[in-house]
Amino acid sequence: MAHFVIWNCLAEDYAPIRPLGPHQLASWCIQHGYNVKVIDFSHLLQHKDFIEINEKHIGPETIGIGVSTSFWHPSVRMKKAKGSQKTNTYTTSVGDQVGHSNDPATKRKLFDQNFTNMMAAPNRTEEPFWVINARTELERKYPKLDWVMGGSQSHYGNMEFNWKKIHGFAEDAFLKYLDERSDFAGVRKDFDIKQSNRAYIGNNLSIGSNEALLMEMGRGCQFECSFCSYPLIGKKKGTYIRDYKRIEDEFLYNYETFGTTKYIFTDDTFNEDMDKMEQLAKISSDLPFDLKYVGYHRLDLIWARKAQKDLLREIGLVSPFFGIESFHPEASKAIGKGWNGRMGKEFMEELMNDWKDEITFELGFIIGLPGETKENIQETWDWLVKHQPGYWIFQALYINQHEKPGEIQMSKFDRDAQKWGYKFPIPGNGLYWKQGNFNSSTANKACVEFNYASNEFVKPAGFRLMQLTAIDEDFKKIQHTKQKDINWEHMERKTAAFAYNYAKKQIYGDNYYPGLEAELVDSGE
Ligand code: SF4
Numbered sequence: 001m002a003h004f005v006i007w008n009c010l011a012e013d014y015a016p017i018r019p020l021g022p023h024q025l026a027s028w029c030i031q032h033g034y035n036v037k038v039i040d041f042s043h044l045l046q047h048k049d050f051i052e053i054n055e056k057h058i059g060p061e062t063i064g065i066g067v068s069t070s071f072w073h074p075s076v077r078m079k080k081a082k083g084s085q086k087t088n089t090y091t092t093s094v095g096d097q098v099g100h101s102n103d104p105a106t107k108r109k110l111f112d113q114n115f116t117n118m119m120a121a122p123n124r125t126e127e128p129f130w131v132i133n134a135r136t137e138l139e140r141k142y143p144k145l146d147w148v149m150g151g152s153q154s155h156y157g158n159m160e161f162n163w164k165k166i167h168g169f170a171e172d173a174f175l176k177y178l179d180e181r182s183d184f185a186g187v188r189k190d191f192d193i194k195q196s197n198r199a200y201i202g203n204n205l206s207i208g209s210n211e212a213l214l215m216e217m218g219r220g221c222q223f224e225c226s227f228c229s230y231p232l233i234g235k236k237k238g239t240y241i242r243d244y245k246r247i248e249d250e251f252l253y254n255y256e257t258f259g260t261t262k263y264i265f266t267d268d269t270f271n272e273d274m275d276k277m278e279q280l281a282k283i284s285s286d287l288p289f290d291l292k293y294v295g296y297h298r299l300d301l302i303w304a305r306k307a308q309k310d311l312l313r314e315i316g317l318v319s320p321f322f323g324i325e326s327f328h329p330e331a332s333k334a335i336g337k338g339w340n341g342r343m344g345k346e347f348m349e350e351l352m353n354d355w356k357d358e359i360t361f362e363l364g365f366i367i368g369l370p371g372e373t374k375e376n377i378q379e380t381w382d383w384l385v386k387h388q389p390g391y392w393i394f395q396a397l398y399i400n401q402h403e404k405p406g407e408i409q410m411s412k413f414d415r416d417a418q419k420w421g422y423k424f425p426i427p428g429n430g431l432y433w434k435q436g437n438f439n440s441s442t443a444n445k446a447c448v449e450f451n452y453a454s455n456e457f458v459k460p461a462g463f464r465l466m467q468l469t470a471i472d473e474d475f476k477k478i479q480h481t482k483q484k485d486i487n488w489e490h491m492e493r494k495t496a497a498f499a500y501n502y503a504k505k506q507i508y509g510d511n512y513y514p515g516l517e518a519e520l521v522d523s524g525e
Helices: 020-030 047-057 074-080 104-119 129-141 171-181 244-258 274-286 299-304 308-315 329-334 338-358 374-387 412-420 440-454 462-469 475-479 488-508 515-522
Strands: 004-007 036-039 064-068 146-150 212-215 262-265 292-297 317-325 361-367 390-396
Touching: 004 020, 020 036, 020 064, 020 171, 020 212, 036 047, 047 129, 047 488, 064 129, 146 171, 212 244, 212 462, 244 274, 262 462, 274 308, 292 299, 292 462, 299 308, 299 338, 308 317, 308 338, 317 338, 317 462, 317 475, 329 338, 338 361, 338 374, 361 374, 361 440, 361 462, 374 440, 390 440, 390 462, 462 475
Parallel strands: 004 036, 004 064, 064 146, 212 262, 262 292, 292 317, 317 361, 361 390
Antiparallel strands: none
16 A cells, blocks of 8 residues: 555657656655655556556555646647547647647647647646546545645646645655654655655556666756746756766666666756766766666757767767757847857757767757847758758747746746846736747747648657657667658557556556557557
8 A cells, every 4th residue: 555646647648758756756755664656657547447556556544646747738638638628728849749640630630729729828737637537536435535736837727626736846845744644753854866866666666678767867957047947047066966876876776677778867957067977977888788868968068078079978878958049149148048149050060970870969949039030040940951950849938927826936037028128018918028020929820830840850859769769669760760750640559558558567567468569569550
């Protein structure tokens, strides 16, 4: 029996991955004597199986069930919405999903849904249907359970149920909550990322060797880009990186226990520190396996510290995410990434030349920054199509002038948008900005158009590439296949088979024979 059960999901239909937050929380509480069960891929499990797995862990000692909202995604409701069921209203990567269908009619429908969707007000989150259905049934059977919500969307309200909410990095708050509910009166030491241990330590995890696991090398970022509202930015060097012995221990434990060789590093900036790069290159070369990883990197830091070109490869880099935001001199300067506007394209070409096919790139751009016109964006898009770095995506500049609930951090733009010439002409609407060449609406529309057009060219890279490796081992092949040529229905079917087998292993144990996977994967091929 578990003291607490957490429902985890990435909320995508074609990539089984286990987000880190719930495992990190579970690990911290397990280390303090609680039995916390994380159910992964919750959104992909059949309702009956999902209920059965929950019930395996619910008993007299169970305090409650928690949900992580960080990856709740509109596609969950959009794709599954029927009749009068509402669709979700929150989206971040407008226009991107339209490439995930080979059928022109579905593509068009997804485009329209995305477009409508992104025009709706953000800051509204609602429970996906699988949460509503499962909670309704379990709450009826177990009326004494607490229901707890955490994760980055837990601040927002458009919910069907009442939830106890725990915001932000929750190790201390969640342990305190469990202690209070268990009448534990002892003293606890505060969580310290530097001393953080293994994350995936729960019982009966059923982690396969193909899966990429997530890992944080540290928690925080030394920089303070103007548009960035992540918490823990502007940190001092050396104050937020984990003890290297513990990192090495986690690599070895995961390899020996699950066969894990592939990782998604979640650090806000992975390559900010040369000492960290050298230490990790040493750890990687000592490991008994060939480590492969993706993560957030800064391009300018590789340029400034050229030794990183080799070090990152030695650590095992497959596909970095670069938040370029803009190649335009004025726009990039306004957000504190001026180097990208001066040298970004040139150095990207140099890296592509040096790293060749071995490493591909995921690039992020923002539309709506000061001084940049639609023609400038078109130039960037033309450069991307010409040079084919891998995957890229445009997102509209998000400024939120409304008072933010809870602990949500404000970016410099949120606090001081007028300094950069942003105006908010609609009284009471602190989300609709206007500046020079764009307003928030035209910026969103341009994103949809550019992202939609990009689907002809982009290939899975960065995070998506690692996600897909769980169901298709040969990531080198996917890495060099255009998204439009990927059979997404096949990926969804493989994902469904993966989730089915996960559910059966959760119910019957890890010796469950995955016969159906082969059947499902083979069918129609
Ligand atoms: S955008 Fe990235 S590099 Fe800039 S402050 Fe935010 S996390 Fe740090």
